[in-house]
Amino acid sequence: MNFIIEAVVRAIKELYQTDIAAKDVNLQETRKEFEGQVTLVTFPYTKLSRKGPEQTGTEIGEYLKANVGEIAAYNVIKGFLNISIANSYWLGQLNNNILRDDFAVIPSNGKRVMVEYSSPNTNKPLHLGHVRNNLLGFSLAQILTAAGYDVVKANLVNDRGIHICKSMLAWREFGNGETPESSGLKGDHLAGKYYVWFDKAYKQQITELIEEGQTEEEAKKNAPLIKEAQRMLQQWEAGDSEVMNLWNTMNGWVYEGFDATYKTMGVSFDKYYYESNTYLLGKDIVEEGLEKGVFFKKEDSSVWIDLTEDGLDQKLVLRADGTSVYITQDLGTAQLKYDDYQMDESIYVVGNEQDYHFKVLFLILQKLGKSWAQGLYHLSYGMVDLPSGKMKSREGTVVDADDLMSDMFETAKQQTEAAGKVDGFGEDEKDKLYHTIGMGALKYFLLKVDPKKRLLFDPNESVDFQGHTGPFIQYTHARIKSVLSRAGYNAAATHTQAELDAIERDLIVWLTKFPDTITEAATSHSPAIIANYVYELAKTYNKFYHEKSIMQAESESLKQFRLMLSAASAKVISKAMNLLGIEVPERM
Template structure:
């Protein structure tokens, strides 16, 4: 039993014996003691006042005495108003530290037998991945890794939007103006080549709209009557009818895109256990609609369209099947959700999708609940905000959105410029420099995007993210490299546990921070928030730097026991920084 559990147990007993009261666990609030007060764990006493009928200070004094008498490791306490600050024996923290030091899986939970799916990325095959996709991919991957560390069996899934009118636009433009161009002949990544023809379609389509407007058509009429859009619609109909020529073209161009996506995913360091494709799922859901009609969950209108009335739930009426029997997005989403559950039987399923789809997922999950799907309560929408760039910082290939590949290249180049200007790589060979600049550039990008709570919109400045000071990836990477350099100089090659020393305040502070790592993973898994891990790692790195500067030089320490202990602290800090950064998908260099 750890100290928090022991305090919880005896606080409940104190309430019973002192005040004849039963206090539920959720009313016992334990917090880390604020740095300006003595102690390590603080009990908030205010919920007890209605039972004690005494002041906050008097109640805290009584509970404090009880805990000190009944828990060996509570050595003293102090009271600040309604806050009871408990001082825990240094021996307890030393024992906890030694256990962590010897446990290679420290921080990571044992398997809990629960299965969870994380669906992320969800690209369209008519254009390359962009900055918004980067945040999506990094969030999805990191949440999946955090859930694994918390003991879950995780399935990472990518649902690819590989069909529809937007795909046909690229196909038609390539057919008309491509002259047989391929990724090999053009030197372009396949997704960039297909994206190029999506832009070509858009330009030619706008020309036709302008021409029709000059002939007297309205904007809306021109958009509908432009020959290009009519041809794209005809191509989509042929695709749905299984026309061999259209299908062959579609397969060829999609393969180009998948090869291009594969390179970007590899560069971002993300992966997937299973791909689903809308071309295989777009007809799903119609049976679900029929079943829902029979259960009177849905109703039909006179034109044959099928709807659900969610006004009693604070939403509106929602179309789930058109009058001509064709699907809308939510139709196939209902069917796909059922298929994924049939495939994996997971307890939870997390959809990583931008906040512009908040309403869609409220409706989707509510419909599945009303259809009686037992697993619907385990569905979650991990909603995230847009990413903005300072104006003029980066230009995209298409002039509209920032291309993911361009962003990665820019981050690596910025890392190179900043690192070389500081003279940090003068003793590196060229191959090692290439690896290091990539680690720093991508580490800066990932950390900057993940340190902010997902729901928040954020402003991403590439130059600001690559800073060796402040709350950045490179600062944490540099701290890790500094520790590795220290351990190397000290010829540290093994942990010697069960060292009994007096803990100075800075060492204790660092050990307390390290001890929080398992709970930080639990909290991040519960809230699907990599930001909790990112900011915890920043605080830990700051504390190590404080420790490094405040204790006498470790390598020169003459007391071998104390030297070994401080090297142990340094080694465990490096281990936690490395593990934590891996949960964010970030590599930490051994030297910088």
């Protein structure tokens, strides 16, 4: 609405002989209960007019109506000037902007962004928490790309450490040579099975040692299994061939399993980093920090940084024995990522339990003088719960991502058949539709909520065709496609309309918001902004569909105009849902 901002600047100049900057004009969307599309708050201008906010609003409104052809009317409610924009403006937006192939195609801004997400451990399959992580990361990457950024999608795989050795040791001790082929299990599920077995056997050993008179703390340290797992980790770090062969074999199983899950989920990556290759990188940065006086050594030779003046605490960055801690590795990996891609921004999609860790990481890199550290961002997200309660992976009660997605397909099948939306479909077409609706339901439910908020995922609620859900939006798209198909709509033709009904205008208004919504979502790092936008657009289209006849319109010209408006709505719904990683069906 730049033309209104410019007109307000001129109005203030002419009415009150004062120059103001365009950035000082604050326009808002008019509240639904009032007439108009744009609202100007008049309170800031009362000092210039030396009049009350209502009289000031009336004077500005009269000026705008008299001097700006696109402004049809105005009303003033207390200190708020509500502006109604002429139908000719909205029709021009539809014909000259929305219907163009390049509508909402934002040009490159020359900036590169890395989005790191997923970050799985290779000792167990992906779970519900990983699902939210992957969907957030992939959707944000889609949105940033649409907003003009060059995006690199990265996955840092946690493929080393004591937790990986636990699965390896349990398989060696209890596996009897079991493989994904012999067991019929996906490789990541097989590794997870032995991770759970380790935990159960370890707890049993702890119980036995406590019964023999050891304290719980002593028992945890002295249990034979944990000692053997620690020895296996030392062997791995020493490059023991037998341990390395087992590690490569089991990781290979897991990667194959992950790839299948990612494919079903519809997410992908441009670059993989592996902790096994990066965990030593931070030691050079520790030396750099010692030389710069950013870090200090304690008497036991451990290396620390003092962040107390920054409101944090002292943080260990290298153990006394010279081994790395998590922050050591993350310092090195951050440098490696920048060396690889020189990105302007690096986004870490990680749960909010790591908020403190990332505050420390980013602050250390800034203190080390890394110019790119200002571009680091932690997309912190809340936990996902199911009605049955919180997940506990080590006890084998994790909500498995594969099982969850399979359940979503079944739920989609049941509700779609109950709603009678697959009449005339072949079996393959039905299966594809159940997958599309099930994944759309899951993705939309997890993405419509602000990432920072914890959420309760209800699978049945997510597949409601009438609620604030993915399937509601998918069905709206299919409904539009059905209307266009039955009407034989000619996309090459354009049709003008002298007048607009209120609902037709409202629909065009929503369509014009799409490019700015993409920019806002990219700036805010929030797919929820896109999700809620496309829901409101679908709601508005359905209101239009029920209030205005398309096929029995009063004239052929009006029919074609409404078909054109429908086609524009389908195009934007499809593009918006694609930014969420959600497919929209052509028919249901």
